[in-house]
Amino acid sequence: MISFEMPESIRKTTVLMETIAENMMRPVARYFDEHEHEIPWDYINFMHEAMKQMGVSSIAAKNVKKKKEGPRLGNQRQAFMLEILSWGDSGLFLCTPGGGLGAAAVQAAGSPEQKERFLSCHTGEKPTFDAMALTEPHAGSAMPAEVRTTAVRDGDQWVLNGEKIFVTAGHKALVDSDGFVVIWATIDPSAGRAGVRPFVVEAGTPGCSVTKLEHKLGIRASDTVSILLQDCRVPFENLMGSPEVVKDKKKGFKGAMATFDATRPLVAAMAVGVARAALESVKQMLEERGVEVQYGLPRNRLTNIEREIIDMETMLRSTWLLVLKSVWMLDERKPNTIEASMAKVRAGDVVVKITQRATELMGPVGYSREHLLEKWFRDAKINDLYEGTGQINRLIVARRILDYTRHELS
Amino acid sequence: MYSFEPDEEQRMLIEAVERYATNDLRVAAHDADEEGELPAGLIEKGWELGVLQASIPEAYGGFGERSVVSGVLAAEAMGWGDLASAMAVMLPATYAIPILVGGTEEQKTRLLPPVIEAEWKPYVAAFIEPSFDFYPGEMQTKAKKNGDIYLLNGEKACVPFADKAESMLVYAGLDGQTQAFVVPTGVEGLTVGEREKLMGIGALPMYRVKFEDLEIPIESRLGGEDGCDFNPILASAQVAIAGLAVGVSKAALDYVLPYAKEREVWGVPIAQKQSIAFMLAEMATEIEAIRLLIWEAAWMLDAGKDVTKEAYLALTGASDMAMMVTDQAVQVLGGHGYIREHPVELWMRNGRGIPTLTGLAMV
Numbered sequence A: 001m002i003s004f005e006m007p008e009s010i011r012k013t014t015v016l017m018e019t020i021a022e023n024m025m026r027p028v029a030r031y032f033d034e035h036e037h038e039i040p041w042d043y044i045n046f047m048h049e050a051m052k053q054m055g056v057s058s059i060a061a062k063n064v065k066k067k068k069e070g071p072r073l074g075n076q077r078q079a080f081m082l083e084i085l086s087w088g089d090s091g092l093f094l095c096t097p098g099g100g101l102g103a104a105a106v107q108a109a110g111s112p113e114q115k116e117r118f119l120s121c122h123t124g125e126k127p128t129f130d131a132m133a134l135t136e137p138h139a140g141s142a143m144p145a146e147v148r149t150t151a152v153r154d155g156d157q158w159v160l161n162g163e164k165i166f167v168t169a170g171h172k173a174l175v176d177s178d179g180f181v182v183i184w185a186t187i188d189p190s191a192g193r194a195g196v197r198p199f200v201v202e203a204g205t206p207g208c209s210v211t212k213l214e215h216k217l218g219i220r221a222s223d224t225v226s227i228l229l230q231d232c233r234v235p236f237e238n239l240m241g242s243p244e245v246v247k248d249k250k251k252g253f254k255g256a257m258a259t260f261d262a263t264r265p266l267v268a269a270m271a272v273g274v275a276r277a278a279l280e281s282v283k284q285m286l287e288e289r290g291v292e293v294q295y296g297l298p299r300n301r302l303t304n305i306e307r308e309i310i311d312m313e314t315m316l317r318s319t320w321l322l323v324l325k326s327v328w329m330l331d332e333r334k335p336n337t338i339e340a341s342m343a344k345v346r347a348g349d350v351v352v353k354i355t356q357r358a359t360e361l362m363g364p365v366g367y368s369r370e371h372l373l374e375k376w377f378r379d380a381k382i383n384d385l386y387e388g389t390g391q392i393n394r395l396i397v398a399r400r401i402l403d404y405t406r407h408e409l410s
Numbered sequence B: 001m002y003s004f005e006p007d008e009e010q011r012m013l014i015e016a017v018e019r020y021a022t023n024d025l026r027v028a029a030h031d032a033d034e035e036g037e038l039p040a041g042l043i044e045k046g047w048e049l050g051v052l053q054a055s056i057p058e059a060y061g062g063f064g065e066r067s068v069v070s071g072v073l074a075a076e077a078m079g080w081g082d083l084a085s086a087m088a089v090m091l092p093a094t095y096a097i098p099i100l101v102g103g104t105e106e107q108k109t110r111l112l113p114p115v116i117e118a119e120w121k122p123y124v125a126a127f128i129e130p131s132f133d134f135y136p137g138e139m140q141t142k143a144k145k146n147g148d149i150y151l152l153n154g155e156k157a158c159v160p161f162a163d164k165a166e167s168m169l170v171y172a173g174l175d176g177q178t179q180a181f182v183v184p185t186g187v188e189g190l191t192v193g194e195r196e197k198l199m200g201i202g203a204l205p206m207y208r209v210k211f212e213d214l215e216i217p218i219e220s221r222l223g224g225e226d227g228c229d230f231n232p233i234l235a236s237a238q239v240a241i242a243g244l245a246v247g248v249s250k251a252a253l254d255y256v257l258p259y260a261k262e263r264e265v266w267g268v269p270i271a272q273k274q275s276i277a278f279m280l281a282e283m284a285t286e287i288e289a290i291r292l293l294i295w296e297a298a299w300m301l302d303a304g305k306d307v308t309k310e311a312y313l314a315l316t317g318a319s320d321m322a323m324m325v326t327d328q329a330v331q332v333l334g335g336h337g338y339i340r341e342h343p344v345e346l347w348m349r350n351g352r353g354i355p356t357l358t359g360l361a362m363v
């Protein structure tokens, strides 16, 4: 039965998240934007404690403990959390300890033992981070087919060599805490995609080093790094999936791609949070100046600003519902690849459009660094780039609706 | 709990409507539009599906409860077949649903059974007005209290089957509020004018209707002496036309997908070109997103919430979606899309009508 009733337990979570977003994030959002690479320890420590108490984690280290009775809401709850915390500040949100994209990959591709072993680092005394490294200097969108980082078996170890770039929270995972990074490497370069596997590399592993901290347009509170792997040895059991490569069979690889079915809607949720921040802020400024938006009028009676606001609200709400549907499907164990990519496509578009219009509509105020609007404009754009650019997610949707393979449409 | 899945009953309803839309509406659509006439028996067959009857309680001659969500799902499936005939089949709902929502007990008992228990008859509504800045919140057709009657004056546009209507629900401004009045046809002061000539939905016969000092007894005001709340009625109209818009858009997408895989340029199907493939992906994404927005408004309406804003936003989104999707459908077919042998140009003409045609459907 079609229903839009928010479950009570999610509502409780949102109340808490709103408090955190308003009190722990907004007040320091500007500071950490202007102090790139400074680490927001207050926020991190607070979140670590808060999540320990709540028994939840930020992005994906869920279900580590026993399953509870009742409907599965994990991904839906996370979407709400991420939307609200990104409304608070998306750069700071990406500094949330206790499970990021690395944990999501472990969740999607790891065995029960691996989940237990790798994700348990997040439940310790100190806050820890994880990261996921797929992108390499020569290729991003073309991944994972073009992975050049290699993993060669040597007895009961794998030896990794290669370079990864643009790793979100890589510094926090490897340098600032005892976390881990999921490294995508090929165990058979002649096999293309079929040879690519995720490996867990824990902090302190010799041969794995952080070599560069990027300076970015936005989400400056979040570190983005390069990772160099030079004869980096990890235990055999750190490979997730099958150690065998069966040509033309995507076993071992397919499970890994499922990561994106889970992370794309979540990135879309983050985008929606930023867009909502901008839209609410514009509405509030208008309200303070006594400009009231009227709903219900035909377009020819609307002022331009009313039309803008109404269009933005329509875009934003429909996108959020698309996100919600894609995480609901995930919770219901329904295949959601197409919905996940649709949500990502639209959220990327919408957050960029809304923040661009918001800054334009608010004129000098929108452009000024005294207000957060211009920051959200900068923060927004990343959502159309990572976890598959808008183009890559369009390709995925198009292939699905046309029933095409990657070879037929690329 | 969130859920995005129709229940068993809704699935059966959708399937039944889809069958009818595919086998009857779609087959008839082209000629009906060209000839400006619906084939005999088409409407009656659709009426027998019982979509409206199922949303009217037994006490008033029906056999169910109103569910706006189910109504929207049916509208989607019906609109997929053909917009004009979908509106014709659903026409009595524009009369019955407002009575169900805003009528007094006496009005419901008196007015609904003749509509619901009989075969399809043109029970209609006069909603739209012939002015570029028509706004349902400020009807230019006016009702004025005059002793123990109301006097109705004004002009309505796009009144379906006005020439044959059994009875008409007329919307008019009264003391700054939009109210509805049940008006019998063939009475003094009511003139049915020329048949409308529109860009689209040509198969649906629609007329101008004029009211000159038409006298209406007090008990014919919807809701009786105190009147009714117009907002939920308007919202029903908005989500209904929005649901139809999803159907029209989905029809266009479903038509161009196989076409794009077949049509080749330089030895490659156009669907393998990204500029086409991306358009298709965007069309599909837009439909999916806006559809959920409409569902949410419908669900809120069922839950008894005030959806003045949500239903308006849903229709705003649906209007843009329909225009974008139907326009791109023509684009995918290229010059062939411009030729009336293919249905995409009809959908494009119908798609433009979505924001204008509010009031012609109700769920």
Ligand SMILES: Cc1cc2nc3c(=O)[nH]c(=O)nc-3n(C[C@H](O)[C@H](O)[C@H](O)COP(=O)(O)OP(=O)(O)OC[C@H]3O[C@@H](n4cnc5c(N)ncnc54)[C@H](O)[C@@H]3O)c2cc1C
Pocket (backbone or CB within 6 Å): A101, A131, A132, A133, A134, A135, A138, A139, A140, A141, A142, A165, A166, A167, A168, A169, A216, A224, A382, A385, A386, A387, A388, A389, A390, A391, A392, A395, A410, B274
């Ligand atoms: C701040 C930040 C954080 C990031 N975090 C991570 C992370 O944690 N882990 C990680 O692995 N990566 C991360 N990335 C990398 C990100 O996922 C890639 O940048 C992205 O996938 C695009 O790859 P690219 O930069 O190599 O661009 P390219 O692949 O070179 O693409 C360039 C342009 O070509 C388009 N394009 C590419 N292929 C096609 C095609 N087939 N059809 C049509 N258009 C195409 C793209 O859409 C884009 O517009 C991060 C990036 C940034 C900037």
